[in-house]
Amino acid sequence: MNAIISAPGLANALTGVNPPVLLDVRWQLTVAKAAGEPPFDGRAAYEAGHLPGAVFVELDRELASAPGERGRHPLPDLAVFGAAMRRAGVSSGRPVVVYDGGQGWAAARAWWLLRWAGHPDVRVLDGGLPAWEGPLEKSVPTPVEGDFVPEPGAAGLLDADAAAALARSGVLLDARAGERYRGEVEPIDPVAGHIPGAVSAPTTENVGPDGRFLSAEELRARFKGLGVTGDSRVGVYCGSGVSAAHEVLALAVAGIPAELYVGSWSEWSSDPGRPVAVGPDPE
Template sequence: MDFLISAGDLAAAPVPPVLLDVRYKMGGPPGLGEYAKGHIPGARYVDLDAELASPPGAAGRHPLPDAEEFGAAMRRAGVSADSDVVVYDDWNGWGPARAWWLLRWAGHHRVKVLDGGLGAWRAAGHPLSTEEPPPGEGDFTPRPGGMPVLDAAGAAALARSGLLLDARAGERYRGEVEPIDPVAGHIPGAVNAPTTENVTAEGTFLPAQALAARFSALGAAPGTEVGVYCGSGVSAAQEVLALAEAGITAALYPGSWSEWTASGLPVETGPGPV
C-alpha cells in the first residue's frame, strides 16, 4: 500500500508537504524539548497528549480528541483539506501513527508516515532546523467516520468472531507485568502481536509482503474481521498502519486496555491463543 514515505522521497518532494513532528514516548516527557533541539525544516510540533487525545478518564488514558478541538490543532499546524501531510517521530512510530489514524478517521486521507522517522532522515544526510515556523493557517474541518472504530463490547465480540490483536509487549499481554494500568492481562480471546515485530532494527516498517505473512500467521485470513487494541489506543494505531501496509483493514479500539480494566470487564492471563 502507500501509507509510508521514505526520507529520500520526502526530501525530493516537488511541493513540500505539511510536516508534523509527533514525538511521544510512553511515560516520558512531551517531545517539545527534543523538537526544539532539531527537527525537519518546516515541521511543526504536535503534542499527542494535548492535541491528539482528550483528557484521561473513564474512556481510557488517551480517548479520542473532540473533533472540533482536533480540527483546530490541525489548522494551527497548517493542515488544509487539500494538503499533503507527512508525520514523523524519533522513536517507534507510535506518535505519528496516532496522527495518521486520526487524520484519516477525521476525513483527511492525504497523510503518510515517514518510514524510519527522524533517524532515517538523519541517516540519509538531510539537515535539521531549530527554527520554529509560525502557526499555520489551515482550513481542515474534521468529518469523523473515516476509519473503523471499536468500543469495549465490539472488541469483546470481535475476539470471539474474528481476530482481535493486542499490540502490547508479550509480558504485558501475558499478565506478568503491568507498569501503567491497574490490572494485568489481556482481553479474553485476543491474540498478542507486539508492535516491535512490525519494524526492523533500524525502525523502518517491514516490507508489505513480510507484514502480510506475519499477520496471516496470527490469523488474519481473507475475509477475517480484524481489530487492534493496546494500552491506550496509541501503539495500536501503529499496528493498524502495519496492517494497512499489508492490505488488511483493521478497526481500532481507542479505549484499549486502560478503558477495559477501568470498566471492570473480564481479564485473561497467560499465553493465550498464540
C-alpha cells in the same frame, strides 16, 4: 496510496508543486522513572532540531482528551483536534507527513486520527527522524492557517463492546508486549491480562532493527500466522490506543484494513465487570 514514505521519498516530495505539511509528534510513554530523571519533553526535542518547516503537535493534549474512564488517551475533542491541525497548516487539499523520534507510535496515532477524521492523504515517515539525512532547523515556523475540518468515520473505530465481539467473530490483535498480554507484568494499568479471545501481536515485531517497517510481503506473512486471512475482520488494541495505531499502520502497509479500539486496555481494565484472560492463550 502507501501509508508510509521513505526519507528519500519525503525529500523529493518537499520539492514538488504541492509539498506536504510536516507534523512533528515526538512523544514517549510515561512510566515510572528513576529518581531525578526528568520526563521526556517532546517540544524541547522539537526545538532542539526538527525537519524544516515541521510544526510540533502534542499527543497528550491535541491528539487525545484527558485520561479518564475512556482510557489514558481517549479520542480528542474534535474542536481541539481540528484547531490544532489548522494551526499546523493542515488543509484537505494538501498532503500530510507525520514523524516522531523513530518509534513510530505517536506518528501512527496522528496518522490514524487524520484518516479517521477524513483527511485523504496522510503518510508516516518510515523510521522517523533518525531516518532523515537532510538538514534540521531550530526556528519555529508560523504556517498559513489550514482549512481542515474533521469529519469522523473514514477509518474503523471500536468501542469496548465491539472489541469484545470482534475477538469472537474475527481477529482482535493485542499490540502490547507479550508479558503484558500474558498478565505477567502490568506497569501502568490497574489489572494485568488481556481481552478474552485476543491474540498476542506485539507491534515491535512489525519493524526491523533500524525501526523501519518490514516489507509488505513480510508483514502479510506475519499477520497470516496470527490468523488474519483475506476475509478476516481485524481489530487492534494496546494499552491506550497509541502503539495499536502503529499496528493498524503496519496492517495498512500489508494491504489489510483494520479497526482501532482507542480506549484499549486502559479503558477495558478500568471496569471490574469486564472479563480478563491471562496466560499465553487467547481465552
